[in-house]
Amino acid sequence: MAKIIITNLQKRIITFNGESMTILEGAMENGLDWMHACGAKGRCTTCAFTLMEKEGEFSPLSEPEIRFRNLGRLGEKHRLACQTRLSGTAVVKIPRANQLPHLTYDI
Numbered sequence: 001m002a003k004i005i006i007t008n009l010q011k012r013i014i015t016f017n018g019e020s021m022t023i024l025e026g027a028m029e030n031g032l033d034w035m036h037a038c039g040a041k042g043r044c045t046t047c048a049f050t051l052m053e054k055e056g057e058f059s060p061l062s063e064p065e066i067r068f069r070n071l072g073r074l075g076e077k078h079r080l081a082c083q084t085r086l087s088g089t090a091v092v093k094i095p096r097a098n099q100l101p102h103l104t105y106d107i
């Protein structure tokens with residue numbers, strides 16, 4: 001089981017099967033809206049989150065993530081939720097640019 005704690009969304013916790021689902025799929029399974037403008041195809045960075053801390057492992061960077069890293073559009077502490085799987089627990093933050101207007105974020 002994987003667990004994500006979103007610090008700037010009232011510390012919302014989502015749990016999901018991190019082996020079979022990406023973090024984005026896990027969020028949707030938990031009924032949480034998460035921006036994903038390209039439809040989870042790895043073509044935008046609107047699903048990116050900021051890693052604050054983790055106890056566990058993310059899947060290796062996907063090809064789109066490597067491409068965005070090389071272009072300077074995905075920082076070292078950022079991963080794409082539509083590309084990343086998780087084993088363990090991660091504490092994350094949704095960057096301001098990727099926040100949905102109908103949800104209330106703390107920062």
Ligand code: FES
Nearest residue numbers: 038042044047082
């Ligand atoms: S939804 Fe576009 S890269 Fe993840």
